Amino acid sequence: MAITIQKLIQYKQQQRPIVVLTAWDYLIAQLLDDSGVDLILVGDSMAAVWGYQNTLPISLEEMIYHAKAVRRGVKQALMVVDLPFMTYQESVTQAMRSAGKVLKETGATAVKLEGGYPQMIDTISRLVQAGIPVMGHVGLTPQSVNQIGLRQQGKTEESRDRILQEAIALEQAGVFSMILEHIPADLAFKITQKVSVPTIGIGAGSHCDGQVLVTSDLLGLSEKQPPFAKVYTNLRETITQAVGEFSKEVREGKF
Numbered sequence: 104m105a106i107t108i109q110k111l112i113q114y115k116q117q118q119r120p121i122v123v124l125t126a127w128d129y130l131i132a133q134l135l136d137d138s139g140v141d142l143i144l145v146g147d148s149m150a151a152v153w154g155y156q157n158t159l160p161i162s163l164e165e166m167i168y169h170a171k172a173v174r175r176g177v178k179q180a181l182m183v184v185d186l187p188f189m190t191y192q193e194s195v196t197q198a199m200r201s202a203g204k205v206l207k208e209t210g211a212t213a214v215k216l217e218g219g220y221p222q223m224i225d226t227i228s229r230l231v232q233a234g235i236p237v238m239g240h241v242g243l244t245p246q247s248v249n250q251i252g253l254r255q256q257g258k259t260e261e262s263r264d265r266i267l268q269e270a271i272a273l274e275q276a277g278v279f280s281m282i283l284e285h286i287p288a289d290l291a292f293k294i295t296q297k298v299s300v301p302t303i304g305i306g307a308g309s310h311c312d313g314q315v316l317v318t319s320d321l322l323g324l325s326e327k328q329p330p331f332a333k334v335y336t337n338l339r340e341t342i343t344q345a346v347g348e349f350s351k352e353v354r355e356g357k358f
């Protein structure tokens with residue numbers, strides 16, 4: 104049975120950890136789905152496969168293009184798509200148009216938006232009222248890289264309190280789940296206890312309701328990855344070796 108938002112919330116109640124990974128194409132999506140991953144995120148971290156240095160340049164059209172390929176590989180998991188930078192921050196109307204376009208054109212179940220400041224809370228609340236499931240994202244929000252860099256957030260008492268309040272506001276706005284990125288483990292734990300919707304951590308300790316990694320990091324395919332990413336295998340090495348062997352055989356006339 105395919106995973107629903109209701110089921111995901113039940114997982115939190117049952118304290119069953121939620122497995123989340125990113126996918127950017129059909130091949131990976133289908134492998135992740137077959138492996139029983141609960142939620143597949145078409146993240147704007149896909150910027151890396153376009154050779155962009157951060158997530159800011161990715162467009163809504165590029166996200167949709169990849170999300171359509173991912174959709175064909177997803178049969179069981181819940182599929183969520185990141186709204187890219189400047190396709191939802193301007194106004195409720197802009198967010199509504201972008202989210203609507205993503206859901207209509209890709210068949211994804213939900214969208215993810217970064218930020219928990221008052222205007223974003225209002226936007227998310229309006230999307231939810233319109234029937235669009237929203238995943239929140241607080242702590243380190245990579246689309247604000249030019250303002251806050253990529254450092255851990257929630258280091259000062261003031262910042263800790265702000266992130267906690269944002270998480271509570273997100274729950275009240277109606278998100279079905281939220282990402283907690285690059286914050287201290289004890290803060291992530293506090294938020295996880297406080298909100299009734301599942302928290303999915305990345306660089307936020309092991310006490311969240313679920314964990315997410317960028318799949319190319321886990322596979323050792325990324326050019327570079329954040330310090331909190333665990334690399335489970337080294338695909339860069341495997342690929343380089345395989346390509347080297349093929350090249351050698353071709354050049355020696357053995358292939």
Ligand SMILES: Nc1nc2c(c(=O)[nH]1)N[C@@H](CNc1ccc(C(=O)N[C@@H](CCC(=O)O)C(=O)O)cc1)CN2
Nearest residue numbers: 148245252253254255285317320325327328329330
């Ligand atoms: N592939 C990959 N791309 C990503 C993410 C990921 O998960 N993996 N996640 C998002 C970016 N998040 C981060 C978070 C932290 C860092 C990082 O490297 N932080 C250093 C500081 C770096 C700095 O200050 O310049 C630290 O020590 O905290 C990089 C990307 C989007 N893109």
Ligand SMILES: CC(C)(CO)C(=O)C(=O)O
Nearest residue numbers: 125146147148282315317
């Ligand atoms: C996985 C996560 C949360 C990392 O920022 C994400 O949003 C992405 O991959 O784009």
Ligand SMILES: [Mg+2]
Nearest residue numbers: 146147148185
């Ligand atoms: Mg993202």
